Amino acid sequence: MTWLITGGAGYIGSHVVRAMAEAGESVAVLDDLTSGVRARLPEDVPLVSGSTLDRGLLDRTFAELGVTGVVHLAAKKQVGESVExxxxxxxxxxxxxxVLLEAAVAAGVSRFLFSSSAAVYGMPDVELVTEDTPCLPINPYGETKLAGEWLVRAAGAAHSLSTACLRYFNVAGATRPDLADTGVFNIIPMMFERITEGEPPRIFGDDYDTPDGTCVRDYIHVEDLASAHLAVARRLAAQPEPGDLTVNIGTGRGVSVREMSDLIGEITGRPELTPVVGPRRAGDPARVVGSTELITKELGWSARHDVRAMVESAWEGWCLHHPEARRG
Structure with missing residues (x-):
């Protein structure tokens, strides 16, 4: 197999590239570099700079690199921006x-792994979200991911592709500091930014029906997420007949926003910055925690890192890019 990893120079993508390359898989990257960074990639991994919207480029890339499988991570992914x-x-x-699927089918690609999201579930009122939980996305980002799943499965059935859809929960951490997420769109970097500015972290609402009143979420270390991609890619490569696998990628353990804030205060050495509580944000469900029973049953995969490891590695990466954040 030769795998083309779209979005492979991004935060998640670069971890997937390294996990697969270090495991002996042949990989190449397609990335338009709007948020990806070439330096994140191993020097011996080919990089094609361009968009999945460019059919001509895709056709040339599949032919020149002999691509036989695709791991598709390239996407716009900010919920608020998707609304606007x-x-x-x-x-x-x-x-x-x-366009990517059209090019893949034309090139005779036989394996396709799609990066989906737990955003497809919307606001589920269940203790644990399973793959059978109804998908009712509440924003355009989640809608595009659900539509993407439908499209991947339909193309797979029509063109004899083995396909997989991976529904990520909240991704955090880094394998090494230089691969850390540089965006400030998720709870951990948002709290880091406030702390770096000497301001207390913000909590949006403390009156939810949860043990401490704050929202509860499932967090997955990006290194574990990358290992899940490797496991699923190898499953697809080994399948003698076309099929589809749709799985949650998380830990199955919930962490509240207040618990996360306390842990971040401890790890950053700023426990005195007591979080301030503001009003709820529209569209925030009280609890979203994923069941990982299916992927464990199918592949024997489970997450290895806990939330402390996620925050510690994320903080090291944050400090590399924001040296002013580290006191002393």
Whole structure:
């Protein structure tokens, strides 16, 4: 197999590239470098700079690199931005996927792994979200991921592709500091940013129906997420007949926002910065924690890192990019 990893120079993508390459898989990367960084990639991994919307480039890339499988991570992924720019999100995430699948089918690619999201579930009112929980996304980003799943499965059934859809929960941490997420869109970097500025972290709502009143989420270390991609890719490669696998990627353990805030205060050495509580944000469900029973049953995979390891490694990466954050 030769795997083309779209979005492979991004935060998650670079971890997937390294995990697969270090395991002996042949990989190449397609990335438009709008958020990806070439330096994140091993020097011996080929990089094609461009978009999944460019059919000509895709055709040349598949032919020149002899691509036989695709790991598709390239996507726009900010929930708020998707509400403001739905046309852009549907174009990049759904039309871009359509063009990529067309090129893959034309090139005779037989394996396709799609990066989906727990955003497809919306606001589930269940203790643990399983793959059978109804998908009711509440924003354009989640809608594009669900539409992407439908498209991947339909193309797989029509063109004899073995396919997989991986529904990630909240991704955090880094294998090494230089591979850390540089965006400030998720709870951990948002709290890091506040602490770096000498301000207390923010909690949006403490009156939810949870043990401490704050939202509860499932967090997955990016290194574990990368190992899940490797496990699923190898399953696809070994399948003698086309099929589809859709699985949650998480830990199955919930962490509240207040628990996360306390842990971040401890790890950053700023426990005196007591979080301030503001009003709820629209659309925040009280609890979203994923069941990982299916992927454990199917592949024997489970997460190895706990939330402390996620925050500690994320903080090391944050300090590399924000030296002013480290006191002393």
């Amino acid at each position: 720019q739905p046309l852009r999100y549907y174009r990049e995430n759904v039309h871009g996927l359509t």
